[in-house]
Amino acid sequence: MSTTDLGMPAVRDDSRDTGLPTHSPAGQGHLRGTTSFPRAARTELADTQLRRNLGKATGIIRAKRAGVVAELEDWEDLRLAGSAIKADVMARLPELLEQLEENVTARGGTVHWARDAEEANRIVTELVRATGADEVVKVKSMATQETGLNEALEAAGIAAWETDLAELIVQLGHDTPSHILVPAIHRNRSEIREIFLREMPDVDPALSDDPRALAMAARAHLRRKFLSARVAVSGANFAVADTGTLAVVESEGNGRMCLTLPRTLITLMGVEKLVPTWSDLEVFLQLLPRSSTGERMNPYTSTWTGVTPGDGPQEFHLVLLDNGRSAVLADPDGRAALHCIRCSACLNVCPVYERVGGHAYGSVYPGPIGAVLTPMLTGISGADDPNASLPYASSLCGACFDACPVRIDIPNLLVQQRAASVESHTRPTAQDLAMKAAAVAMTSAGRFRAAEKGLGLGRLLAGREGRITSLPWPASVVASHWTGARDVPAPPAETARQWWERTGGGA
Amino acid sequence: MKIAVMATCLGDALFPQAVQATVQLLQRLGHTVLFPPGQTCCGQMHVNTGYLREAVPVVRHHVEVFGPVAEGTWDAVVAPSGSCTGSVRHQHAVVARRAGDERLAERAEAVAARTFELSELLVDVLGVSDVGAYYPHRVTYHPTCHSLRMLRVGDKPLQLLRAVRGLELVDLPDAEVCCGFGGTFAVKNSDTSTAMLADKMRNVLDTRAEVCTAGDSSCLMHIGGGLGRLRTGVRTVHLAEILASTEATQTPAAAGSPGGVRDEPVEAQR
Numbered sequence: 063m064s065t066t067d068l069g070m071p072a073v074r075d076d077s078r079d080t081g082l083p084t085h086s087p088a089g090q091g092h093l094r095g096t097t098s099f100p101r102a103a104r105t106e107l108a109d110t111q112l113r114r115n116l117g118k119a120t121g122i123i124r125a126k127r128a129g130v131v132a133e134l135e136d137w138e139d140l141r142l143a144g145s146a147i148k149a150d151v152m153a154r155l156p157e158l159l160e161q162l163e164e165n166v167t168a169r170g171g172t173v174h175w176a177r178d179a180e181e182a183n184r185i186v187t188e189l190v191r192a193t194g195a196d197e198v199v200k201v202k203s204m205a206t207q208e209t210g211l212n213e214a215l216e217a218a219g220i221a222a223w224e225t226d227l228a229e230l231i232v233q234l235g236h237d238t239p240s241h242i243l244v245p246a247i248h249r250n251r252s253e254i255r256e257i258f259l260r261e262m263p264d265v266d267p268a269l270s271d272d273p274r275a276l277a278m279a280a281r282a283h284l285r286r287k288f289l290s291a292r293v294a295v296s297g298a299n300f301a302v303a304d305t306g307t308l309a310v311v312e313s314e315g316n317g318r319m320c321l322t323l324p325r326t327l328i329t330l331m332g333v334e335k336l337v338p339t340w341s342d343l344e345v346f347l348q349l350l351p352r353s354s355t356g357e358r359m360n361p362y363t364s365t366w367t368g369v370t371p372g373d374g375p376q377e378f379h380l381v382l383l384d385n386g387r388s389a390v391l392a393d394p395d396g397r398a399a400l401h402c403i404r405c406s407a408c409l410n411v412c413p414v415y416e417r418v419g420g421h422a423y424g425s426v427y428p429g430p431i432g433a434v435l436t437p438m439l440t441g442i443s444g445a446d447d448p449n450a451s452l453p454y455a456s457s458l459c460g461a462c463f464d465a466c467p468v469r470i471d472i473p474n475l476l477v478q479q480r481a482a483s484v485e486s487h488t489r490p491t492a493q494d495l496a497m498k499a500a501a502v503a504m505t506s507a508g509r510f511r512a513a514e515k516g517l518g519l520g521r522l523l524a525g526r527e528g529r530i531t532s533l534p535w536p537a538s539v540v541a542s543h544w545t546g547a548r549d550v551p552a553p554p555a556e557t558a559r560q561w562w563e564r565t566g567g568g569a
Numbered sequence: 570m571k572i573a574v575m576a577t578c579l580g581d582a583l584f585p586q587a588v589q590a591t592v593q594l595l596q597r598l599g600h601t602v603l604f605p606p607g608q609t610c611c612g613q614m615h616v617n618t619g620y621l622r623e624a625v626p627v628v629r630h631h632v633e634v635f636g637p638v639a640e641g642t643w644d645a646v647v648a649p650s651g652s653c654t655g656s657v658r659h660q661h662a663v664v665a666r667r668a669g670d671e672r673l674a675e676r677a678e679a680v681a682a683r684t685f686e687l688s689e690l691l692v693d694v695l696g697v698s699d700v701g702a703y704y705p706h707r708v709t710y711h712p713t714c715h716s717l718r719m720l721r722v723g724d725k726p727l728q729l730l731r732a733v734r735g736l737e738l739v740d741l742p743d744a745e746v747c748c749g750f751g752g753t754f755a756v757k758n759s760d761t762s763t764a765m766l767a768d769k770m771r772n773v774l775d776t777r778a779e780v781c782t783a784g785d786s787s788c789l790m791h792i793g794g795g796l797g798r799l800r801t802g803v804r805t806v807h808l809a810e811i812l813a814s815t816e817a818t819q820t821p822a823a824a825g826s827p828g829g830v831r832d833e834p835v836e837a838q839r
């Protein structure tokens with residue numbers, strides 16, 4: 063059986079930091095919130111409807127996933143294969159990207175390279191403008207959420223219509239996504255009904271909150287858009303380097319409509335979405351649906367290669383997005399974060415995500431993978447950066463690693479990013495000082511004993527967060543943050559060490 | 570066997586009864602137990618909070634103190650903690666390598682290879698699952714995350730508990746879900762931690778057990794702190810204490826919290 067190293071740090075070689083690959087620039091796209099995770103979480107935790115909606119939804123998906131994963135005898139081998147393919151991709155990403163560009167171009171597509179979110183948005187906006195269209199239909203895509211494309215298009219006078227049901231609910235509700243796969247997971251059906259009644263122009267006022275009735279209302283609403291739109295914007299789940307093929311997997315069929323009906327198709331894709339060969343898709347098309355929706359197979363898998371005359375979009379643009387990915391790639395220990403296939407299994411099994419939801423992370427990438435990928439993409443600018451708090455948004459319980467179909471050791475990456483967070487401090491914080499003092503106490507039994515005894519357990523236990531004590535463990539733990547909900551263990555009459563010295567282990 | 574006990578900083582300072590129980594249990598099984606006097610802490614708090622550089626001297630100290638097990642002077646090191654054993658096994662060498670100290674890394678690996686969590690030592694190394702314990706109480710077991718997913722102890726603790734005479738073992742619903750402790754997570758994200766604790770407590774209470782046990786004093790401190798605050802009357806007792814208990818030397822059921830619990834820091838009460 064596999065084991066996770068729950069918080070295994072890795073070797074970091076500062077000397078190879080050439081300063082070349084850049085992080086996602088501050089102020090662009092949706093990779094940084096405005097408050098630290100603990101503060102944002104506090105608000106979300108108080109939303110009882112949210113707690114109920116999330117608990118129910120993640121519980122259902124978890125059970126479905128566990129069921130279909132258990133069916134496959136070779137699940138662990140598939141995970142190993144997925145992990146190995148992605149490791150290979152990252153090891154030769156530049157070469158594979160060029161191969162992809164070559165093949166897409168040879169098949170009549172045009173490839174664009176975007177350094178960051180703003181560049182990507184600018185490229186897409188100009189491409190849409192060139193068609194003369196003032197609206198686009200959209201296939202659900204994390205990359206366009208990451209860059210904030212909808213807002214950029216809107217600013218340019220172009221309406222972007224989300225066609226994925228959950229994404230539509232978020233858009234109509236003037237809300238932000240809270241889950242990678244089910245952006246409206248924080249909404250229940252009566253809330254969705256209200257949003258539809260309020261925001262859909264000619265919806266039946268007698269609309270019920272029956273899921274089928276809601277889906278039908280969305281279908282009627284979208285059908286007109288599909289038929290009239292001349293431009294579609296999508297993301298991609300996979301891009302096959304050796305054929306130049308793009309792939310989108312989905313459940314609803316709205317993506318298929320967008321990918322086939324409009325005249326122009328623009329795909330925005332993170333550079334890490336590559337697989338080397340067509341046959342590699344076999345592994346991921348098994349891993350992804352079982353991990354994400356808990357289905358053996360997703361209902362729709364659309365693939366396209368450049369342009370096919372007389373069939374589907376006659377103009378195809380592929381925009382390849384960096385936005386901090388090169389910086390992640392440059393860290394050999396952290397680059398596994400780029401293996402992510404956005405299945406959302408780690409979110410669904412995460413006890414923190416389940417209670418807090420996606421908004422508290424402040425980034426379009428929430429949950430365990432978001433807690434590492436977000437600060438890796440943006441970098442951490444200092445102790446006050448909201449993204450500095452993300453790597454700590456985990457109890458390091460390890461459930462994410464076990465669920466991840468490509469075996470990303472997220473607990474390990476969390477600890478690495480905690481180290482990055484600590485290393486970003488320009489002035490030592492109270493915690494830095496306490497940790498240093500504790501390390502000194504812990505390297506000598508004499509000092510350790512003095513810390514236990516000399517200071518007196520009473521004083522240790524009375525430590526407040528931020529106060530420097532010689533032994534922050536468990537002293538700072540017993541700060542008011544602890545006693546708000548939990549009693550403090552009464553200090554024993556003697557420590558284990560004193561007991562041993564007194565009895566020699568005899569009684 | 571000659572077995573050195575690694576008390577862990579938390580076990581030494583706050584939960585000595587779990588350390589004592591580990592010692593007494595192994596002695597009862599016929600082993601020689603020793604307490605290396607130089608021991609302090611494994612450094613896990615530093616590592617898991619992101620202080621990897623500061624952890625290096627702590628790791629070096631641990632490796633020096635427990636070095637004799639690598640030479641064969643002792644046969645094994647045992648810790649009544651899945652989490653601290655996990656730190657020794659999965660973090661020490663990496664912390665050393667990250668700091669460029671390959672010699673320390675190799676020595677840490679040698680120490681780690683002979684360091685075991687209590688249920689691993691009993692079942693895998695000593696080959697016993699019936700330790701001859703007697704504990705007439707209704708008990709539920711919480712598998713701590715690090716023993717479950719880092720050490721993969723599987724059902725070893727349950728094998729041990731099932732063999733305890735008088736003990737009525739009740740399954741804990743959603744047992745594999747984290748209790749919300751997570752070291753400094755419990756204070757840095759205390760609201761989320763408390764929300765997780767609430768669900769763990771609900772599941773514990775649903776079992777109608779008198780005692781909730783686990784292999785880590787840290788998680789028990791968290792769960793027990795919550796159960797105590799709500800005056801639920803359910804106690805937390807370390808696995809070692811249950812296994813150390815016999816008809817002759819029955820650990821009182823309340824052994825998990827000998828002096829009771831407090832809801833204020835000690836100094837504040839003075």
Ligand code: SF4
Pocket residue numbers: 242353401402403404405406407408409431462465466467468469470
């Ligand atoms: S990190 Fe793994 S489990 Fe999480 S979304 Fe990515 S692929 Fe899925």
